[in-house]
Amino acid sequence: MTNHSLLKLAWQQTLAANRLPIWRALLLALTVAISIATLLAVLGDRLEQSLGRQTAELLGADMTLRSGRPIDPAIAERARSLGLETSGVIQFPTMIEAGDNLLLISLRVVEAPYPLRGKIVTQPTLPHLPEPGTLWAEPSVLERLNLKVGDQIELGYTTFTVAAQLTSTPDRGNGFSTFSPQVIINRQDLTATKLLGVGSRARYRQLFAGEPQALKQLEARIRASMASDERLITLDNSNNNINSSALNNASRYLRLGALLTLLISALTIALSLRRYTLNSRDRAAVLLSLGMTARQLQILFLLQLLLAWVACALVGTGIALLLEQFALVLLSDLLPQPVPLAQPVFYGLGALLGLVSLITLGLPPMVAMSQVSVMYLFRRTAAPTTLGGRVLQLVAGVLLTGLLMLYLEDLQLTLILIGALLITAWVLGKFGAWLLRISAFALAGKHTLVRLLRLRIQQQQRWHRMQIPVISLLLALMAISLWARSDLMERWQNQLPDDAPNHFLINIQPHERDGVDQVLDNYQLNSSLYPMIRGRISALNGEPVATAFTPEQRQHNALNRELNLSWTSEMPGHNRLVAGRWSPQADGDTAYISVEQAFANTLGLKLGDTLSFTVGSFPVDGVITSVRAVQWESFQPNFYVIFTPGALDNMPMSYITSFHAEGEQRKVAAALLQRFPTITLIDIDQLLAQARSLIGKLSDTSGMVMLLTLLAGLILVFTTLSQELDQRRYENALLHTLGATPQQCRQLDLLEFALLGLVCGGLAAALGEIALWFIHQRLVLIEPVLHPSNWVLLPLTATALFTLTGLLARRRVDESNSYRLLRTLS
Structure with missing residues (x-):
């Protein structure tokens, strides 16, 4: 029988098989498997590229070096020699003055080119950075100081003109400075303000942008000589995006849903093929009796599977592309537009996966069917399982294992x-x-x-x-x-x-605590004020950081900066105890501490360990008695380390709190700032609205995958x-x-x-x-x-x-x- 005749017969048998429920179930399962695999491959790649671009726009660069002291100029020179763009930023808190009004702001000092990724949006629109003698301020600065564009403002020893209102800007910095009212000035004006002197607390950033290969070379060079107080932020390790946690969980769920759907589809394909081949034994026996060889019968069955795969691949890929567009419409408000196209290989990944699954699962029953004896037409005896058939089943199992390994990596x-x-x-x-x-x-x-x-x-x-x-x-x-x-x-x-909570209050001084409590009570707002002191980890069980922790652990951000430390006799209600016991008070001269779970796991901290801190120039020790699970996304004040009361007395501190205000209660912001102009009020309503929108859209997207499953x-x-x-x-x-x-x-x-x-x-x-x-x-x-x-x-x-x-x-x-x-x- 010629190849043309085999193909014609395969086409005829495929058309005839479409009338059988078992064959239709096979086609439907294969289509669903191809659809879900293509959807997750294409959508995942496009989301990954979009989130990378979004992260770069939030950072204002592809890579950022942060430090608590001036950064070595040789690093910028090295970046330029590699063909990268680079720019320096200095950011620090300071007071700004308009008449009798004072406001604590975060001052960002920039130089051209800036930013390297994303763009600053101002009102009115200005094409360049602030000209010398002018500044750009966020709306909250102008509102609280009762100013408008064109007014004069005092910053240090210099008078500036407000040239524009900042609508949006990347590279806002890290920590609470991300939310603080911000002002941008040109680097040329910094000296005249006399705000930055010896011993001033400022954060320095060097931004880099360019080709990935050059960035990797520079990253390797920087990491080899990084100081303990420096931190290198790349697109891979950035956590600036407030939506990253939810997006990562959604990505994991989508991956889980795809895996479950593929397993279910594989079971359906395997059972359908097995049942179809059992039902086709009569036809196989007839064809063998008419002179067809076992090899030709196998080719016939293989051609039939290939024809089914072509049809399912076209339909499944088309469905996946439609679902992809639906998902992108749902997430359009959260992703930078236009969303990058997926790499071409991902558009055919689902069809390839379906083909491999179909052929792999179809091999054992295909060979078994070709071994049916002509006597089966007269005596219903199944063909014995041969060694070759068992080997083929083993090969199919190995191939499926490899396929699953490629998916799970x-x-x-x-x-x-x-x-x-x-x-x-x-x-x-x-x-x-x-x-x-x-x-x-x-x-x-x-x-x-x-x-x-x-x-x-x-x-x-x-x-x-x-x-x-x-x-x-x-x-x-x-x-x-x-x-x-x-x-x-x-x-x-x-x-x-x-x-x-949709408002944060920080920089509350001890003498302002009772007054802040009174204002919040007047507006019937429930909140708890937490004391806060900044300290740096200096030792573990008496052994210095350099030797107590592994090189990988020393990369953790907590070991390369000052931590916000607090103390309380009762565990915060939004924390959960997972190990040890909560210690409400110290035992004589021994202070007890509670540490956050992920922080403890990463640094290898155990109950009974003694963790040492340096607060200013004072050493403080604490024995770990409990481990807490902390929900960082709860918009509540949270801490890596909480001491028992008394351990940090007589040290400079401030207070922090958060509260939920709505309707008339929102007037509390003006009342607080009027009475306490030095505190920092952070309104995060916009962030909460964005996060809730994200949750709703991710719910719809994950629901689509669940329905397919x-x-x-x-x-x-x-x-x-x-x-x-x-x-x-x-x-x-x-x-x-x-x-x-x-x-x-x-x-x-x-x-x-x-x-x-x-x-x-x-x-x-x-x-x-x-x-x-x-x-x-x-x-x-x-x-x-x-x-x-x-x-x-x-x-x-x-x-x-x-x-x-x-x-x-x-x-x-x-x-x-x-x-x-x-x-x-x-």
């Missing part, structure tokens, strides 16, 4: 996942079959059909040991997709409740149970000839399916709960929670779903076709 995790799935499947098969048998025995005396069901279950134990793991794993995967999204949404919503799962449920019903047709035909009515046969099938759904639903609930604990801890990084209601809802839902599938997929067996079915077995 972790060989160890892949092997653990596969091992866990195999062990889980074996345990589920044994335990599930036992539960099914015990349940049938318990109900045997209730009804005549139940006694018949018990006999059927005893005869079908091998079949149930194969089917229960598949169905339970399927239900668990669907439940995990739904529960993970629900937990993630709940975490995001709890993270930003309606009464989340559930669709793939429902397809597999229907496919698996349809195969189960096909197996039962022959038993029902025999029962019908022995006197059972069609209604009794139908009731027997539905009773078995209901019991099977109950058992599988219960096993899936337990399996899903265990898997979710691992996912919460390691993947989406949120606190694990139990889902007790789902232990009831999932078995009941599975029972209803299985019963409904049985009603829809079951084909009626009457007396005429009962004899015909039984004759096919003879």
Whole structure:
């Protein structure tokens, strides 16, 4: 037979197969797999590029070197020699004066070219940096000093003209200076202001932008000679984007959803191919009897799979591109426009993944079908499993393992996942079959059909040991997709409740504390003032930082800057104790401290360790007695380290607090600033609105992935149970000839399916709960929670779903076709 004839026959068989439910299930599962793989590949790449660009625009550069002292000019010279753009920035707090009004601001001193990424937007629009003798100020500065563009303002020993109002600007600095009212002046005016002298506290930044390769060379050079108080910020390690935590969690969820959908689709493809090849054995035997060789039969089946793949690849990729545009529309307000196109290879990744899955899963049944004997037409005996067939199954398993490893990018995790799935499947098969048998025995005396069901279950134990793991794993995967999204949404919503603080007050001096409390009480605002002192870690258990920590740990930002330290007798309500005990007071001269969980894990801190700090020129020690989980995104004052009261007495300090104000309460801002002009008030309503918008849009995007996952799962449920019903047709035909009515046969099938759904639903609930604990801890990084209601809802839902599938997929067996079915077995 020629290749042309084989292709023509493959086309004819493909068209004929489209009438079979099992083949349509295969095509639908393959289309869903290609759609979700393409969507996640393309969307993920475009989001990654957009977030990289957004981060660069927030930084004002591709890379930034930060320091508490002037940066060596040789670094800028080295950057220029590599073809990079560079610019220096100095930023420090200072007072600004307009008549009798004073305001504490963050002054940013810049030089051209600036910024290197992003742009400064002013009103009116000005093309360059402030001219000498002029400044640009944020609206809050002008509002609080009752100024407008063109007015005069005193800064240090110099009078400036307000040339423009700052609408938006990148490179706002780090820490609370990100929120402080800011003013920008030209570097040429700094000397005349006489604000920066010997011993002045200022932050220095050197910005760099250019080709990635040159940036990597410069990064390596800088890191080799970085001082302890310097920090290098790149696009990879920047945390300036307030949305980064939610976006990272969303990315993890989308990756999880894709993995679950691909696993479900792979199960559907494997089962559909197996069932299709079993149903095609008659056709294979006929073709072999007409002179077709086994190799030609394999090529025929392979061509049929390729034709199916081409159709599914076109449809699946088209669906993915439509869903991608929908997701980008949802996230358009959060991403810099235009969104960069994905790399071309990602547009074909889903189709390639589908092809590899289809061929890999199709090889074993394809070879088994080609080994069918012509005698199968007369004697229904399955072809024996040969050594070559087992080797082929092993090769298919290795290929699937490699495919999963490429997706997870972790060989160890892949092997653990596969091992866990195999062990889980074996345990589920044994335990599930036992539960099914015990349940049938318990109900045997209730009804005549139940006694018949018990006999059927005893005869079908091998079949149930194969089917229960598949169905339970399927239900668990669907439940995990739904529960993970629900937990993630709940975490995001709890993270930003309606009464989340929308104002911060910092730089509150001790003599102002009672007055600030009084003003807040007058406006019925609940808040807690936390004392704050800045200190630097100097030793661990008496050993200096240079030797107490590993080189990787010494890169942590907490070891390269001063930390905000606080003290309180009661643990803050928005913190959670995870280890040790909270110490409300010191024990004589021994001070106790509580440390944040991630901070402790990164630096290898343990309960009982003594952590030493330098506050100004004074040494302070504290023994770690507890570890706290801190929700940094809660917009509450949070600290890495909290001391017991008394340890930091008689040291210069200030207070910090946050509160939620709305309606008339918002007038508290003007009242506070009028009475206490030196404190800094930070209004973060705009940030909260942006964060809530992000949560809503990510919810819609993750919901789209969840729907695809559930669709793939429902397809597999229907496919698996349809195969189960096909197996039962022959038993029902025999029962019908022995006197059972069609209604009794139908009731027997539905009773078995209901019991099977109950058992599988219960096993899936337990399996899903265990898997979710691992996912919460390691993947989406949120606190694990139990889902007790789902232990009831999932078995009941599975029972209803299985019963409904049985009603829809079951084909009626009457007396005429009962004899015909039984004759096919003879």
